Amino acid sequence: MPSEISQLVDELVAQMKSGSIAGYRRALSRLGESARAGGPASSTATVEALAPWLPGLAGDFAKTAVLAGACVEWGGSPMALADVLPRRAAEAMMLNDLVPGCWAEAAPGLPLPEQVSGSTRELVQALATLAGPEGRPDEEDMTRIAMSWFDMEDWLGALITVLGHARFRAAVPAEVKAELRTYAAAVADRSQRAAWVRDLAAVLDDEPLVVLHPPARRGYLLTMSGVGDNFQLHTLLADRLVGDADQGLVPGERPARSWVVAATDGDPYLGPGNPALRRFRLFDGHGAYVHPEGVPADIEPLDGTRVLVLHPPNGNYGMGVGRVFQDMIPTLGLDRVLAPDEAERWLTRVAPAVESDLMASRPGSRT
Structure with missing residues (x-):
């Protein structure tokens, strides 16, 4: 000393x-x-x-x-x-x-x-x-x-x-x-x-995460660490998974780069003029809605693994802050695209989504 x-x-x-x-x-x-x-x-x-x-x-x-x-x-x-x-x-x-x-x-x-x-x-x-x-x-x-x-x-x-x-x-x-x-x-x-x-x-670290996309009968294995809330997780998932369907990714509109930076290691404050918009709604493997305001630890594991099922966003739901904890830098890595038979096994195990969330059927915005 x-x-x-x-x-x-x-x-x-x-x-x-x-x-x-x-x-x-x-x-x-x-x-x-x-x-x-x-x-x-x-x-x-x-x-x-x-x-x-x-x-x-x-x-x-x-x-x-x-x-x-x-x-x-x-x-x-x-x-x-x-x-x-x-x-x-x-x-x-x-x-x-x-x-x-x-x-x-x-x-x-x-x-x-x-x-x-x-x-x-x-x-x-x-x-x-x-x-x-x-x-x-x-x-x-x-x-x-x-x-x-x-x-x-x-x-x-x-x-x-x-x-x-x-x-x-x-x-x-x-x-x-x-x-x-x-x-x-x-x-x-x-x-x-x-x-x-x-x-x-x-906060979960080195946590496996299975994400399923029912329309394409596809699945993905990811590992997450340091993700502070579920809206941040929404943004990071969209950045990792939305892309060329011919490459096995999820079709759709990618998040703006500024949203991803705010959710990762840049200035977290986007402001009301440029809110990060979610690209899908998330449900867990038991069919429960995953609230954006919650945290990843709230996602109830299915047979020991946290599972997310992607659904259409149904309107513009936005957040003016990319991440809550400015000094906590998250990681969310796409480890691999699941083989078709593995994805199918997961898809047959998940429960139907209980679409009772307020944003399930009408557009809205939160900034």
Whole structure:
């Protein structure tokens, strides 16, 4: 570790142990400036030095996680955070979900304090009254619950940054991803970041995908990674599969190049004047409609494999954003066109489409 980074981290830790918020903020700023100026190596060293401290931090000191996320944006490796940040973010959401009920018990009839640091003392003092005289929850437990009302967004912001990296997602255990989805769903109604974490924790990587085109009795095997939502998947599928029918591809109108770039690694924002239009509707192997607003993990597997069946688009359904997660670069590879007999076996196994979606029979637009 560069000596300057080591010294600045030691100073940051000293300020946290002293409880000096002003000193902490100054030390955090100096560390951030040095990490950024030193390039990826210094950013990685900073992440590695901060990671062990994250589980014990709360309140204002959660800004340490924000700096760790910033270091990843500056080119640092996120891997040192894989064992600590997802678990700490899951805990923050779990505790945040408890706050309204605890407050209602501690201060019945009063509105919850604003989620700003100036309200910290009021909430901490109120929830401390719920601490048991012996055993758990004790005052420290209640303080940690109270602090989650103010620091959850910091943990989630950092986590969103690192979950965009495929290696990081692969390093997070499945049970931790499940916890993230569960706790994020519980607070997503009041936190957009929690909703994003819920979807990022469900991202599929190296996932086989069978796509069927009934009119031509054809099928395709693809592999997808890092696809953030189903509308993005629509665009990428059209780019990979629409083409010359004599070459075994799906006949139709190809997506505009700008749509594909927005769905892959370019500026994701297309705007209302150039929305990406879906080239087909998707149904799964059980006949259920695949909502564009959902995520690929929602696609119910058929005999262990996710299957999509292509149907005509029936109108213009558009999206002004090519992908939701700007820093997550997707891959969707066409591995092969299925042999006719293999495609036929899949086609005979899928259930008829239940065409009950709102866009099944009338044109519309969503931008």
